[in-house]
Amino acid sequence: xxxxxxxxxxxxxxxxxxxxxxxxxxxxxxxxxxxxxxxxxxxxxxxxxxxxxxxxxxxxxxxxxxxxxxxxxxxxxxxxxxxxxxxxxxxxxxxxxxxxxxxxxxxxxxxxxxxxxxxxxxx
Numbered sequence: 001x002x003x004x005x006x007x008x009x010x011x012x013x014x015x016x017x018x019x020x021x022x023x024x025x026x027x028x029x030x031x032x033x034x035x036x037x038x039x040x041x042x043x044x045x046x047x048x049x050x051x052x053x054x055x056x057x058x059x060x061x062x063x064x065x066x067x068x069x070x071x072x073x074x075x076x077x078x079x080x081x082x083x084x085x086x087x088x089x090x091x092x093x094x095x096x097x098x099x100x101x102x103x104x105x106x107x108x109x110x111x112x113x114x115x116x117x118x119x120x121x122x123x
């Protein structure tokens with residue numbers, strides 16, 4: 001059974017940092033691109049960042065470029081989202097996802113989802 005377990009969310013003041021983790025099991029992690037999405041209350045789920053299966057390429061939504069960094073450790077079957085300079089508008093539930101689609105495919109038609117982790121940024 002495939003599982004993606006998201007963790008690392010919390011409450012942080014504006015300007016602060018958080019690192020989210022996505023621990024995978026039940027799949028060959030190194031075969032999958034990993035994405036992070038987020039969903040704020042009353043809004044649609046939004047693509048945030050993606051990293052290729054071989055860690056060679058990354059892609060970000062414009063609103064997080066220069067502030068967020070996506071990474072992965074295939075030996076640990078884990079992906080990360082380092083979030084710096086957080087803003088109140090970054091408040092959302094963050095989800096990791098795995099798929100084999102092209103890196104710049106920002107749709108939510110992924111193969112597997114994590115359960116989400118809440119990030120709240122206070123002003």
